Amino acid sequence: MTLTVQPHRESVGLKPGRLYLGGEWVAASDTWTHRHPATGEVIGEFASATKSDVDTAVAAARTAFGTWSTARAGTRVTLLHRYAELLREHAEELRALQALDNSVPVSFTSGIYAMSVAAAADVFDHHAGWVDKLGGQTLPPYQGGDHLAMTFREPIGVVAAILPWNAPFLLFAQKVAPALAAGCTVVVKPSEYATFTVLRMVELLAEAGLPAGVVNVVTGPGDPVGEALITHAGVDKVSFTGSRAVGKRIVEASAGTLKRVSLELGGKSPALVFADAPNVGLAAATVVGAVTLGLSGQACVANTRALVHRDVYDEFLAAAQGVASAVTYGDPFDPGVLACPLVNERQLDRVLGYIERGRGEGRLVMGGQRLGGDLAAGFFVGPTIFADVENSATIAQEEIFGPVLAVIPFEDEDEAVAIANDTEYGLGASVFTAGAQRAFRVSRRLRAGTIGINGFQIEPHLPFGGFNQSGLGREGGASSIEAFTELKSVLMPLTEEMM
Ligand code: NAD
Numbered sequence: 001m002t003l004t005v006q007p008h009r010e011s012v013g014l015k016p017g018r019l020y021l022g023g024e025w026v027a028a029s030d031t032w033t034h035r036h037p038a039t040g041e042v043i044g045e046f047a048s049a050t051k052s053d054v055d056t057a058v059a060a061a062r063t064a065f066g067t068w069s070t071a072r073a074g075t076r077v078t079l080l081h082r083y084a085e086l087l088r089e090h091a092e093e094l095r096a097l098q099a100l101d102n103s104v105p106v107s108f109t110s111g112i113y114a115m116s117v118a119a120a121a122d123v124f125d126h127h128a129g130w131v132d133k134l135g136g137q138t139l140p141p142y143q144g145g146d147h148l149a150m151t152f153r154e155p156i157g158v159v160a161a162i163l164p165w166n167a168p169f170l171l172f173a174q175k176v177a178p179a180l181a182a183g184c185t186v187v188v189k190p191s192e193y194a195t196f197t198v199l200r201m202v203e204l205l206a207e208a209g210l211p212a213g214v215v216n217v218v219t220g221p222g223d224p225v226g227e228a229l230i231t232h233a234g235v236d237k238v239s240f241t242g243s244r245a246v247g248k249r250i251v252e253a254s255a256g257t258l259k260r261v262s263l264e265l266g267g268k269s270p271a272l273v274f275a276d277a278p279n280v281g282l283a284a285a286t287v288v289g290a291v292t293l294g295l296s297g298q299a300c301v302a303n304t305r306a307l308v309h310r311d312v313y314d315e316f317l318a319a320a321q322g323v324a325s326a327v328t329y330g331d332p333f334d335p336g337v338l339a340c341p342l343v344n345e346r347q348l349d350r351v352l353g354y355i356e357r358g359r360g361e362g363r364l365v366m367g368g369q370r371l372g373g374d375l376a377a378g379f380f381v382g383p384t385i386f387a388d389v390e391n392s393a394t395i396a397q398e399e400i401f402g403p404v405l406a407v408i409p410f411e412d413e414d415e416a417v418a419i420a421n422d423t424e425y426g427l428g429a430s431v432f433t434a435g436a437q438r439a440f441r442v443s444r445r446l447r448a449g450t451i452g453i454n455g456f457q458i459e460p461h462l463p464f465g466g467f468n469q470s471g472l473g474r475e476g477g478a479s480s481i482e483a484f485t486e487l488k489s490v491l492m493p494l495t496e497e498m499m
Pocket of ligand 1: 162163164165166167189190191192220221222223225226227230241242243244246247249264265266267299300301399401427465470471
C-alpha cells in the first residue's frame with residue numbers, strides 16, 4: 001500500500017504559510033512548496049520572504065524593542081508562563097505539524113523529553129523566572145574614594161534566530177524564551193523543512209498576548225532569506241543552530257557590523273563503552289537508539305562513533321545489530337513507527353555517498369541501503385553499522401547526519417580518551433562504565449560540551465553547546481541570559497565633586 005500523509009494534513013487543517021511582520025500575517029510575492037520526506041507528497045506552500053520583507057521584519061523588531069525592553073517585569077513573566085501553558089494545550093497539534101514538516105514520528109516527539117512540546121514549555125517557564133533576576137553587581141571603588149561602581153545587564157537588541165529543521169520545539173524555545181526574558185525582540189527564520197510548526201508556535205505567541213513586532217517571522221530558503229538577516233545592519237545578534245558550513249558563513253557575515261554571534265553546530269560525538277559497563281546490551285541499545293530512533297541519526301548530539309573496549313566488542317556488536325533490526329519506518333503518525341526518513345534528496349545522496357565511502361573504510365555489518373517497497377517514494381535509509389573503523393576514516397571524522405554508526409575498538413582508557421578527542425567537533429559524549437571514579441575522570445578529560453554517564457540527556461536549565469568547531473557560546477539556563485544581554489558598567493561619585 002502506498003504511504004500517504006494527506007489525511008493528517010486535512011485533519012490538522014493546514015493553512016498556507018505567511019510571514020509575520022509587525023503583528024500582521026502577510027503573504028509574500030514568492031512561495032516555497034514543501035514536499036513530505038516520507039512520501040514526496042506536496043504538503044503546502046509557504047511564503048518565501050524578499051529582502052524588503054526582511055527589512056520590514058527588522059524595522060518592526062527595532063521599533064518594538066523600545067517598549068519591550070522597558071516593559072514591566074510582571075508583563076513579561078506572565079506572558080512567558082501563559083505561552084508555556086498554551087504550548088502544552090496544543091502539544092498534539094504541534095506534534096502533528098512537525099510530522100507533516102519533517103516526518104519525525106509522533107512516537108518520538110511524545111516519548112523523548114528533549115524532543116517534546118513539554119520540554120519547550122519548560123524552557124519558557126524556566127526563563128520566566130529570569131525576567132526579574134537580570135541583576136548586576138555593586139563593587140567597592142577600585143581606586144578608593146567615595147563613588148559607586150555598578151554593572152547592569154541590558155538586552156542585546158534585535159536578535160535574528162535562525163533554526164534548523166530537526167528539533168523545532170526545543171530550538172525555537174532555547175532562542176525565543178531567553179531573548180524575550182532579557183527584553184530583546186526577535187526575527188525568527190525557521191528551516192524550510194520545519195516551517196509550519198514554527199509558524200503555529202508564533203501564532204500561539206500572539207494568542208498569548210505578545211505585542212506586535214516583538215517576534216516576527218520570515219520564512220523561505222537560507223539564501224536569500226537567512227543571508228538577508230545575517231548581513232543586515234539592523235540585527236544586533238545572530239543566534240544560530242545548524243550546520244558548521246553555515247555557521248562559518250555567519251561568522252564571516254557578522255564582521256561587517258560586528259554582530260554578536262552564538263553558534264550551535266554539528267558533532268561527531270563518541271560513546272565510550274568500557275569493559276565494566278553495567279550492561280553492555282543496554283549500552284548498545286542506547287548508542288544505536290541515538291543514531292537510528294526518531295531522527296535517524298539527524299541529531300547534532302547523536303553518538304555516531306562507538307568506541308568499545310575489545311573485551312566487550314563482539315557482545316556490543318551483536319547487541320547493536322539486534323536493536324537496529326527492530327527499528328520501524330513508515331507513516332510518522334503511526335505510534336508503531338520509530339524513525340524518520342532523511343529530510344530531503346540532497347541529504348539522502350549525501351548519506352548514501354558516505355556509506356559508499358565507508359565500504360572501503362570499515363566492515364559493513366548491517367544496512368547500507370535506501371529502503372524500497374512501500375517506502376520507495378521517501379528518503380529512507382535503514383540502520384547502518386560499520387565495524388573495525390579507524391578513527392582517521394572519513395566516516396569517523398565527518399558529520400554524516402544519517403543512521404550510520406562507526407564502531408571503533410580500544411584497549412585502554414588512555415586510548416579511548418585520545419580517540420574520543422581526536423575530532424574537529426566537541427558537542428557531546430557518553431561514558432558507559434560502572435566505576436564512578438572512571439566516569440568522572442573520563443568526563444573531565446573529554447573535550448565536549450555535554451557528557452552523559454550511562455546514557456545521554458539534555459535539560460533546559462543546563463548550558464548546552466560545543467567545544468572546537470561544534471559552536472561558539474552556550475544556550476540553556478543562565479548561559480542563555482548571558483547570550484542575550486550586554487554588560488554595562490556605571491560609575492557615580494557619592495559627593496558633588498567630579499570623579
Ligand atoms: P543548515 O545549516 O542547512 O540550516 C540551518 C538554518 O540555516 C536553516 O534555517 C537554513 O535555511 C539557514 N541557512 C542556510 N544557509 C544560510 C545562509 N547562507 N545564511 C543564513 N541562514 C542560512 O542545517 P540543517 O540541515 O537545518 O540542520 C542540520 C545541522 O544542524 C547539523 O549540522 C546539526 O548537527 C546541526 N544542529 C545543531 C544543534 C545544536 O544544538 N548544536 C541542534 C540541531 C541541529
